[in-house]
């Protein structure tokens with residue numbers, strides 16, 4: 001098994017950068033264009049509090065779909081598993097992340113799971129607060145604690161772009177209102193909160209800390225306080241393992257083997273229970289919405305460091 005060091009992460013970054021040429025950088029996110037194609041930043045924070053990092057790890061980017069993890073965590077804390085999974089399913093899907101077709105057919109016309117767009121918008125309606133501002137403030141507060149970064153905030157330009165580019169998400173939202181998944185009072189607020197959460201600006205270190213928090217059962221490193229109930233953390237990690245990489249989740253379970261969540265900014269958060277959190281930014285994404293170079297880095301890290309939960313010597317603790 002390889003030993004973790006900055007030099008080792010540097011080697012992984014070097015080996016994986018060329019894989020970016022297989023992907024494209026999305027064009028609707030401000031400050032992100034094809035000139036970022038071969039960027040790759042990888043940061044690991046271990047549960048012993050060590051940090052290892054290399055590549056473009058200073059880059060800032062928007063949380064995009066990784067916000068779905070926070071949405072689910074908060075909804076579970078606020079309403080509990082039973083109510084959350086009455087609104088959304090917990091099954092993986094072979095459909096794309098912004099698919100609408102299943103909302104007409106799948107059990108109770110619910111979204112398949114909380115980590116696709118429809119599921120996250122529906123779940124966002126279960127974050128408590130009297131106004132969207134209150135609810136978003138609670139999200140920022142939690143994220144600032146988890147990442148120990150008080151500066152975390154929304155990027156206004158990205159938010160405007162999300163709103164201007166939200167025809168598909170609006171369609172999903174209103175369709176869910178028509179089938180009763182969302183009530184008419186919830187519809188606009190759920191989409192608004194979802195757009196704001198997608199636009200939160202973050203970096204690979206903060207993502208690695210989020211991964212570490214999940215790996216550490218809902219506590220900060222060295223902290224005794226339980227910020228989120230361990231059972232809710234377990235639920236989130238299980239859904240990340242089965243659905244966190246959209247309709248590539250099966251391949252990632254086989255080739256990487258621990259809970260992950262990706263975003264269209266090319267970001268990925270990984271949680272290796274009991275061991276480490278991983279934050280990756282590699283803006284070139286494939287057709288399924290996952291970072292090409294980032295995905296390759298995860299495969300190498302998992303193999304070199306024996307990170308798969310299905311590895312005989314690792315304890316399965318989702």
Ligand SMILES: NC(=O)CC[C@H](N)C(=O)O
Pocket residue numbers: 064065066097098117162169198262263264265289
């Ligand atoms: N896959 C993603 O990261 C999707 C996020 C994007 N903002 C959307 O809502 O479609």
